[in-house]
Amino acid sequence: MSDLLTKSRARNVFYGGSIFFVAVFAALTVQSHRHITQKATAGMPLTDEVRLGKHVWERHSCINCHTLHGEGAYFAPELGNVMTRWGVADDPQGAYEILDGWMQAQPSGIEGRRQMPHFEITDEEMRALSEFLRWADQTDTQNWPPNDAG
């Protein structure tokens, strides 16, 4: 490397430049935070039920088999659009019933097929979980996924 770039210059560029990029990133984070709360997820209110549903989702660590908006494990189907796939994105009662039916039927026990565990979930929690998935489904994800298969 040339003499123009001395060690102390390189160091100063590193520290100065990094501070600059942190500042830009922080500003964009604030803007994105607002975008999320005011636009992208404003399609459905974030009720206590949805909050409870998120806790149920987390307590059972569904994310370590499924993806949600494409993030998570790749062992089981995408769930960010599952309510659309089931055709109940706008139907709370239908969403609850179909989800409850699905969860009660697990594990399928079919030989050679990936198994989903059986979870102890109360009725109230099951409703919350289905509301959480409906809530996630209405997020503006820039039209991802490409199709209903997820």
Add this chain to the structure above:
Amino acid sequence: MKYQSQKVAYAYFLVAMALFGIQVAGGLLAGWIYVSPNTLSEILPFNVIRMIHTNALIVWLLLGFFGAAYYLVPEESEREIFSVKLAYLQLAILVIGTLGAVISYLVGIHGGREFLEQPLWVKFGILVAAVIFLANVSLTFLAGRKTAITNILMTGLWLLCLLWVFAFINPDNLSLDKMYWWFVVHLWVEATWELVMAAILGFLMLKLTGVDREVIEKWLYVIVATALFSGILGTGHHFYWIGTPGYWQWIGSVFSTFEVVPFFAMMSFAFVMVWKGRRNHPNKAALLWSLGSSTVAFFGAGVWGFLHTLHGVNFYTHGTQITAAHGHLAFYGAYVALNLAMFTYAMPHLRGRDPYNQVLNMASFWLMTGGMAFMTFTLTFAGTIQTHMQRIVGDYYMDVQDQLGLFYLMRFGSGVAVVLGALLFIYSMLVVRREVVKPGPLAAPGE
């Protein structure tokens, strides 16, 4: 070993290697469940095994970094560690936290954010351990000689510990949760850990090649500058489809493309230093791991990262086996192999003897690296088919997976090679007693 207190690194490396064993065993089991899905399904479901696999990975890599810091900071600062007791206390907290986490996972107590599933008390334990660590190394660092290697190492370690705060921030709004989650995950592996990597690699090059410190340190600042300039805004490549604004598609694509640069630079750095180096250091295995690490990191993070980082591509590949392929090779090259390079370099010093018979160690490099490369290829093929069938044709997820059995079988096979390589590595570190291999008789020229 120039300073007595460097010895604490030994304990860190031992625990790290034990967890490495657990990590790959967990991976192998998870890989087997892909092949034979009913295995353990009612006793130990896939999500718990995966959690153990990924958490063990992260914890052992961090333990390796902590150990490396305790080894390297005294030597660079030219003084003993501030407090050896604190270093052991920190390790004890981390071991208790790790065991606690594994036991709670096994009985079904865990959080639900990927990689951050640790129960709250374990997260606090990690925080306390991080504070102890920072205090301990910082006091050592401040009292002694400051070099670019320690400056960069300290910057990286401080920032990565600070980012841990985001592990406690879990907004009820899923999209916000996801956005801040990446502050830990992305800003660790594609920003702060890169600083740690560059510092450790610089240290190894200094010791192994004997190139002038001034040259090495200038390179290091340039490398870490490109890492942070690209990596911070590069976070945007995770903000395409989670409810964040559309402009991230451009910011993320452009800046994360530049993330290839620091990995290319680290690879070039390592090779140039070896060519320039006059020292014929006997620890050839450490050299192999150092060069291997920077090369595989370039492929895993740089090439496989770029493969799916442009938003037009990521729209189709997001959350498929392509991601898993990249995650494996990137973690392996950049952080696993780097840690193993450091262990290989430091162990002979820590145990007070010449480098061991290194043939087994080098064999373990090829076995593990070959296995990980093969795993990456099979998962990339699986991911390509998955992307086409599911994202373009629109076939249902489970139907597509049924078509991929052959690839998962091959992934399992490569996993066996990796596990054997890991065991061989640990064996060559801890058990092998014979010293440097004697050179064979030289053939006369022309024969």
